[in-house]
Amino acid sequence: MVKTLGYGAQPRADYAVDPEHSLGRLMPEADSATRTPFQRDRDRIIHSAAFRRLKHKTQVFVYHEGDHFRTRLTHTIEVSQIARSLARALRLDEDLAECLALAHDLGHTPFGHEGEDVMHVCMAGYGGFDHNAQSLRIVTDLERRYAEFDGLNLAWETLEGLVKHNGPLTDRSGAPCGKLAGQPLPFAVREYAKQQDLLLWSWPSAEAQVAAIADDIAYDAHDLDDGLRAGLLTFEAMKEVPYLKRILDELELKYPGLEDARRIHEIGRRCITGMVEDVIAESISRIEQLSPKKSGDIREANGPVIAFSTEMAREERELKEFLFANLYRHHSVLEVRKQVAKVVRDLFHGYFEAPDRMPEAWGEGLKGEKDEVVARRVCDFIAGMTDRYAIDEHRRLFDDTPELG
Incomplete structure (x- = not known):
């Protein structure tokens, strides 16, 4: 049986997530009279402080390098557009796909992947750092907006898709798998798992898989665009x-x-x-082969149902390899990365040694606390910074702030 999504939309497929049968929120709330749970989640994400800060966070080029290059915010908007297009073509819940696309980068540090890499090194002895896990931490704890709960109290399906952005985190026994094999689960995931089971062993919904592949498509295309406009890539x-x-x-x-x-x-x-047309064709083929009758069948499949074809997957890897060698490792990009790495590293050690250097709301209550508690608070504070705020804070605390550009 299918259900009508509304004007201009196709009937929802049986294997799509049905908002009428959401598994709900950790803190129960009355249903909205005008919005589905996933529309409500989308709106909470858009109105969050963490979402606004994406405007001034690096994608590839730091903010001072020009107004026309992508930021985390413009990247996120492009991902959400592609995710909605894919979801509509595959008769999925567009609102959930969009919601996950909008939330997927909330946990990124300032200065893009360089900031994340430095933070992970700084946190090596205290549970590490992972931007996907930090996104979960933001929406379940760090956003402090509502009178009745911390975080955004998002629906189970939204949290599940956010955590399993890149697929299952564990096997059925609970042992970390894939890229996490042999390592502990990220701190935020371990902590939240004590409150709610997000089925870390399963694949996420088709909507979550759509958001993940939309992320790849968006940054492949717009990093090419930015690289060409910056003169670092040539036709x-x-x-x-x-x-x-x-x-x-x-x-x-x-x-x-x-x-x-x-x-x-x-x-x-x-x-x-x-890429979008390839994903639609390949995903339809995989869905027909699996013949799922409900969204749970997607989760229990042996692999993803939303994917590139074998040929496109190979070509997309070649494109990523080209971008890595010619853009991300370009000497001018590497020089800026080295400078911003110093900013993040100095801030971490400066705050860790003297937590009262942070604003009162962040530094209070840390006297006498264990090192791991202090480190996580410092990590949360820095991870939430925009590029320019991080530079300003470094300039306030140190005399050797790099002059970017």
Whole structure:
């Protein structure tokens, strides 16, 4: 049986998550008269302080390098658009897919992956740092907005999809698996698991899988765009990647002599369209083969149902390898990364040694506490910073703040 989603939408598939049968919230709340649980979650995320801060957090280029480059916020909006498109084509719950896309990067530190890497090293003796787990920590604890609970009190399905952004975290016995094999679960995940079972051993919903692959598609395309506009990538070098060469050849044939600004945009949109259409076709094939009758069948499958085809998966890996070698490891990017690493590292050690250097709300109550408690508080504070606030704080505390750019 299918249910109508509303004007302009296709009937929801049996294997989609049904908001009418959500597993609910940790703190029970009355249903909304006008919104489904996932629409409500989406709205809570958008109105959160952590979401607003994404505006001034690095994607690849730090804020001072130009207003036209992506930030975590613009990246997040692009991911949500792709996620909704995929969800609609596959007859999933669009609101849940959008909600997960909007929340997926809330836990990122300032200065992109460099900030995350430094934070993980600083926290090595205190449970480590993982931005997906930090996103969970934000929505279940650190946002302090509501009178009746800490966090945003999101629905079970939203929390599940947020935690399992990249697939199962454990096997059925509870042992960490995949990239976490042989390691403890991230701190925030371990702590929250004491309150609510998010089925860490299973695959997440199809909606969560859509949000995850939309993330890959978005940053593949927009990092190309930003890299070209910054002059760090060239059209000629892009021809090393078969997927990009086909796009460039198509553009040259159809629009010979096209000006660079338009060509850059056309590359990005064609890159996204090709990947989205591939994911839809491959996912329909996998869903038909699995023949799921309910959303739980997606969770108990032996692998993801939302995926690239084998050929596109290979080409997407080649694209990522190209970006890693030519953009993320470009000497100018590496130089900035080295500078911002110092900022995060200095802030961590400075606050850890003297917690009263943090604002009162963050530093209070730490006197006499164990090192791991102090370190986690410092970590939470720094992880929530924007790029420019981190620079300002470093300038307030130290005399050798890097002059970025």
